[in-house]
Amino acid sequence: MRSLPINLDVRNKVVTVVGGGDVACRKVLSLLDAGALVTVIAPGLTECLRRLREENRITHLQRGYADGDLAGAFLAIAATDDRSVNRSVAGEARTRSVLADIVDAPELGGFSMPAVLVRGDLVITVSTSGKSPALAKKIREELEAVFGAEYGTALRLLGGIREKLLTEKGNSAYNKSLLSELVACGLPELIKEKQYDEIDHLLLELFGPGFITNDLLGEEKDHQ
DSSP, X not given: OOOOOOOOOOTTOEEEEEOOXXXXXXXHHHHHHTTOEEEXXXXXXXXXXXXXXXXXXXXXXXXXXXXXXXXXXXEEEEXXXXXXXXXXXXXXXXXXXXXXXXXXXXXXSSOOOOEEEEETTEEEEEOOTTSOHHHHHHHHHHHHHHSOHHHHHHHHXXXXXXXXXXXHOOOHHHHHHHHHXXXXXXXXXXXXXXXXXXXXHHHHHHHOTTOOHHHXXXXXXXXX
């Protein structure tokens, strides 16, 4: 059965990660990028996690998992190399109605974290429903070649235009049509080729005066 794809807001939510290895570190980095408050429970940590602890980006409980460790957690992740520990985490998660990612047995948890490609606010995820993380990773790497940094810049530009339109011009249905026209003009490709004069011409034609890439993108335009 396929999982339900959702985007979950974990900003300032407590996430408990049991395990201190490489898999745990990858999960923790994704959680931190999303704004979660991460507690790692493990006797030892990889260099990656030790660095995060030294930077005060995570809370570390230097011991093994114990029943009750998921109290107050919004999410839990079991990423140890001990099958029995991971299953104990799954059991407590069910008891407490906490969604858990059990890395070696996804069917025992309430969610799993897909392979992720991030381009600014653009987030593309690849899931194999837990059947093959290696294939999900391969597909994500192939997508990296297709969706470059220009897509993140395009999304920021579109978001700025949309916000300006909503503030200054109230016809949301008409605005949506104009934004669709802009997307259809191959905006990411124009950004990749640094055709900002052409983009400014399109903005003037579609939205009128006051819509300029310099104002909407600022320094990001210079670094694209």
